[in-house]
Amino acid sequence: MKSYGHYCALARGLDAIGDRWLLLIVRELLHGPRRYGELLQGLPGVATNLLSVRLRTMQANGLVAKADDHYRLTERGEGLRDVVAAIGRWADPMMDRMAPGDAFRGHWLAHPVAALFPGVDAARPELTVEVRCDDEPMTLRSAAGRVTMEPGRAAAPDLVLTGPPDAAVGLLAGRIDPAEAASRGLAVTGDARLLRRLRPYAPDAPAQRG
Numbered sequence: 001m002k003s004y005g006h007y008c009a010l011a012r013g014l015d016a017i018g019d020r021w022l023l024l025i026v027r028e029l030l031h032g033p034r035r036y037g038e039l040l041q042g043l044p045g046v047a048t049n050l051l052s053v054r055l056r057t058m059q060a061n062g063l064v065a066k067a068d069d070h071y072r073l074t075e076r077g078e079g080l081r082d083v084v085a086a087i088g089r090w091a092d093p094m095m096d097r098m099a100p101g102d103a104f105r106g107h108w109l110a111h112p113v114a115a116l117f118p119g120v121d122a123a124r125p126e127l128t129v130e131v132r133c134d135d136e137p138m139t140l141r142s143a144a145g146r147v148t149m150e151p152g153r154a155a156a157p158d159l160v161l162t163g164p165p166d167a168a169v170g171l172l173a174g175r176i177d178p179a180e181a182a183s184r185g186l187a188v189t190g191d192a193r194l195l196r197r198l199r200p201y202a203p204d205a206p207a208q209r210g
Contacts, residue, residue: 016061017080021046021054023087026063026073026080031107033070044103088115089201092173098166106136110149112169113140116200117147125197129172130157133165140172142198159190173200 004011017023021043028034028042039051055071058064063077073080088111095112098104109131117124127142130153139154140147161168163186170176171186178192 016063017083019054019057021050022058023080023084025051025054025058026077027084027108027111029064029071029073029077030081030084031110033072035069036071039071042105042107044105084111085114085118088112089118092116092201095166095169095173096175098164104134104165106131106134106138107151109133109138109165109169113147113149113172116173117142117198118201120145121199123197123199125194127159127194127198128154128157129159129161129195130154131168132160132162133168147198157190158194159188159192162187162189171195172198 003015006012017026024043024046025039028039034042036051036055039055040046040048043051055064055066058077059066062074063080064071065074066072092112092115122145124142124145124147127140129140131138131140136151137153138149138151139157140149141154161171163181164184167176167181167184167186170184171178171181171188171192172195174196176184178188181188181192
């Protein structure tokens with residue numbers, strides 16, 4: 001990528017991370033080290049030669065390191081976690097519906113969930129929600145005021161959401177109610193009203209987080 005040539009922190013930052021696919025590679029590596037093939041699987045649409053180029057650039061810029069056939073984020077690369085989360089919060093209003101042909105991977109749910117439920121909120125209840133939007137189930141856990149998302153099924157979930165990811169995210173965010181979620185094809189096992197108590201982040205609402 002050609003430098004912007006501006007003595008400006010934003011321009012310098014974009015010189016390093018502004019290339020197409022680069023932040024999506026970061027998205028994949030935020031879950032932990034990945035082999036090249038795992039990155040390809042998590043980045044539908046990327047050309048294999050372009051992925052190689054981006055990884056080399058990221059290594060040269062100190063964002064990624066490679067060891068034992070795995071790529072991982074360096075400490076500097078991990079510093080992009082908050083950047084990815086901030087972009088996710090900013091883009092939340094764009095997540096209403098999937099576009100025709102949109103790809104999806106179950107572990108991508110971790111990012112809208114992190115954007116919707118940042119930090120610690122003591123008013124959140126203990127809650128476990130299993131989300132099944134493809135063949136990669138994910139489990140949302142609310143514990144001690146913090147919401148996390150992890151791969152795999154839950155042993156005894158309070159709620160199970162099964163169906164399209166845009167309907168699942170819409171229901172979690174409080175943008176749609178259970179009736180609309182059902183009309184979009186989302187099946188809910190359990191009491192969906194429990195989700196309201198998770199208190200999702202709203203850009204135009206007063207801060208609720210500690």
